[in-house]
Amino acid sequence: MATSMHLCGVRTSGLALNSKRIEFGSKGLNFSALVFTRNINHPRRNTRALRVTCEAGRVELLERKDSETFKLNRSEKKLTCVMKFGGSSVASAERMKQVANLILSFPDEKPVVVLSAMAKTTNKLLMAGEKAVRCGVTNVDTIEELSIIKELHIRTAHELGVGTAVIAEHLEGLEQLLKGIAMMKELTLRTRDYLVSFGECMSTRLFAAYLNKIGHKARQYDAFEMGIITTDDFTNADILEATYPAVSKRLLGDWSKENAVPVVTGFLGKGWRSCAVTTLGRGGSDLTATTIGKALGLREIQVWKDVDGVLTCDPNIYCGAQPVPHLTFDEAAELAYFGAQVLHPLSMRPAREGNIPVRVKNSYNPTAPGTVITRSRDMSKAVLTSIVLKRNVTMLDITSTRMLGQYGFLAKVFSTFEKLGISVDVVATSEVSISLTLDPSKFCSKELIQQELDHVVEELEKIAIVNLLQQRSIISLIGNVQRSSFILEKGFRVLRTNGINVQMISQGASKVNISLIVNDDEAEHCVKALHSAFFETGAASESASTYIVASS
Ligand SMILES: Nc1ncnc2c1ncn2[C@@H]1O[C@H](COP(=O)(O)OP(=O)(O)O)[C@@H](O)[C@H]1O
Numbered sequence: 001m002a003t004s005m006h007l008c009g010v011r012t013s014g015l016a017l018n019s020k021r022i023e024f025g026s027k028g029l030n031f032s033a034l035v036f037t038r039n040i041n042h043p044r045r046n047t048r049a050l051r052v053t054c055e056a057g058r059v060e061l062l063e064r065k066d067s068e069t070f071k072l073n074r075s076e077k078k079l080t081c082v083m084k085f086g087g088s089s090v091a092s093a094e095r096m097k098q099v100a101n102l103i104l105s106f107p108d109e110k111p112v113v114v115l116s117a118m119a120k121t122t123n124k125l126l127m128a129g130e131k132a133v134r135c136g137v138t139n140v141d142t143i144e145e146l147s148i149i150k151e152l153h154i155r156t157a158h159e160l161g162v163g164t165a166v167i168a169e170h171l172e173g174l175e176q177l178l179k180g181i182a183m184m185k186e187l188t189l190r191t192r193d194y195l196v197s198f199g200e201c202m203s204t205r206l207f208a209a210y211l212n213k214i215g216h217k218a219r220q221y222d223a224f225e226m227g228i229i230t231t232d233d234f235t236n237a238d239i240l241e242a243t244y245p246a247v248s249k250r251l252l253g254d255w256s257k258e259n260a261v262p263v264v265t266g267f268l269g270k271g272w273r274s275c276a277v278t279t280l281g282r283g284g285s286d287l288t289a290t291t292i293g294k295a296l297g298l299r300e301i302q303v304w305k306d307v308d309g310v311l312t313c314d315p316n317i318y319c320g321a322q323p324v325p326h327l328t329f330d331e332a333a334e335l336a337y338f339g340a341q342v343l344h345p346l347s348m349r350p351a352r353e354g355n356i357p358v359r360v361k362n363s364y365n366p367t368a369p370g371t372v373i374t375r376s377r378d379m380s381k382a383v384l385t386s387i388v389l390k391r392n393v394t395m396l397d398i399t400s401t402r403m404l405g406q407y408g409f410l411a412k413v414f415s416t417f418e419k420l421g422i423s424v425d426v427v428a429t430s431e432v433s434i435s436l437t438l439d440p441s442k443f444c445s446k447e448l449i450q451q452e453l454d455h456v457v458e459e460l461e462k463i464a465i466v467n468l469l470q471q472r473s474i475i476s477l478i479g480n481v482q483r484s485s486f487i488l489e490k491g492f493r494v495l496r497t498n499g500i501n502v503q504m505i506s507q508g509a510s511k512v513n514i515s516l517i518v519n520d521d522e523a524e525h526c527v528k529a530l531h532s533a534f535f536e537t538g539a540a541s542e543s544a545s546t547y548i549v550a551s552s
């Protein structure tokens with residue numbers, strides 16, 4: 001008597017039957033399947049249908065029926081992945097239609113769709129807010145950006161054939177808000193977040209209406225009503241743990257009642273104390289996507305952009321940048337933190353915690369393989385993965401006046417930054433001195449940057465001699481630091497040939513990043529020269545076909 005069979009590579013035992021047909025509810029490791037079987041010892045007996053589930057490799061028999069036709073009912077179709085589309089992917093009605101087609105071209109996927117505002121809308125909303133502060137209540141309707149936003153969204157509604165009713169309330173609300181700002185003559189961080197939220201609120205309403213119109217049931221969600229709970233740090237809020245159960249309960253609860261594609265606003269949340277709308281920092285829709293992926297334990301998180309994945313450098317600096325096929329969460333996080341605009345700096349955290357692969361794809365070129373980001377990857381051939389540039393950083397050389405011992409000195413320096421709430425990016429120390437970089441974009445207020453810097457220097461001068469150096473850039477070499485000697489030898493040769501003086505270097509703390517500090521005005525040239533040396537001569541590139549491995 002046969003005692004076992006194989007299901008998609010998973011061995012199931014104890015079924016004394018012979019598999020005839022298998023239908024899968026979804027792809028991947030977690031699936032439910034209908035197995036049509038016949039008892040091989042009694043071939044004339046009826047075909048039987050077994051319903052089994054496989055979760056993380058464990059197969060379980062759920063139900064057995066003496067029937068050839070055993071259909072999966074609706075609630076068995078589980079949500080499978082997140083598909084996030086950035087502003088460039090939903091820039092027009094045409095683009096939204098293409099995105100809808102793209103989603104429908106994966107019939108096996110049951111995605112949660114996360115959308116950003118239509119391209120340029122967030123910047124225009126911010127600009128409209130700035131103008132409203134100065135223009136006076138009666139002139140709000142003359143703000144050019146308001147007219148552009150209205151025109152874009154109304155035209156998009158018409159072109160999608162969904163009517164403007166779905167966004168009418170928001171268009172009206174936006175104008176009222178701008179009048180309020182004009183009346184108050186101020187734009188607080190809290191109001192800025194509320195203001196920019198109109199972008200995502202409108203794009204998702206238009207898109208969900210379009211999916212419904214073409215007969216694909218969809219349901220729009222505002223993230224701040226759906227359980228994305230954040231700190232009250234307006235313009236740069238952080239996701240709180242309470243988000244995960246809340247989002248899971250809401251989305252899975254609704255899905256079990258009706259399988260309507262959830263279309264969720266990216267970038268937005270709800271402050272846990274204020275209950276006001278917050279935003280997750282620019283580019284924050286990536287973080288929304290990974291947060292939802294973790295909350296629901298989905299199989300994959302896809303972020304659809306306007307580039308063929310994460311590239312070997314910023315394509316705006318060098319158009320010859322090439323896609324990187326694989327990255328680890330650590331590499332991607334480091335790359336994003338050190339300035340690659342392609343991913344939000346904190347977006348890898350939920351994906352890493354949930355161990356959910358992130359796929360970066362191009363909505364303009366869906367067949368391109370993109371970049372897959374996972375916990376680990378084969379590093380045996382990896383040398384350099386990507387070069388990232390962060391401009392306009394401030395560097396401080398701090399030398400102890402020896403009033404304190406070494407321990408006391410370092411502690412005092414860092415407690416000064418902690419007290420002033422300033423984050424430090426790159427650090428190098430010797431016994432009596434420390435060099436570090438500060439990121440001015442993280443300072444409380446752009447207008448106060450110089451005052452804040454003066455204050456930092458004043459505080460540090462109580463214990464040290466301080467040299468403040470502005471307009472510096474960090475060039476981060478993301479890759480396999482196990483090959484650091486090779487990377488450094490090659491990199492420094494390139495820089496020396498190009499007459500560039502590296503002012504600071506940090507290596508070792510991060511296992512995937514070597515950071516070099518150079519002058520702002522030399523930085524782009526450095527990136528191009530390094531890119532050419534590492535990626536275009538067949539050396540050290542994982543996307544190139546040849547690898548040069550450092551000889552031992
Ligand atoms: N290393 C990099 N790889 C890919 N894109 C990068 C990189 N560095 C900067 N970029 C820029 O990031 C953009 C994609 O990010 P973003 O604008 O946030 O996308 P979206 O709005 O579609 O989510 C690209 O158009 C590209 O100009």
Ligand SMILES: N[C@@H](CC(=O)OP(=O)(O)O)C(=O)O
Pocket residue numbers: 085086087088116117122123199266267281282283284285286
């Ligand atoms: N609309 C927001 C959020 C976002 O993530 O946008 P994008 O996915 O287009 O980078 C922004 O512009 O920052």
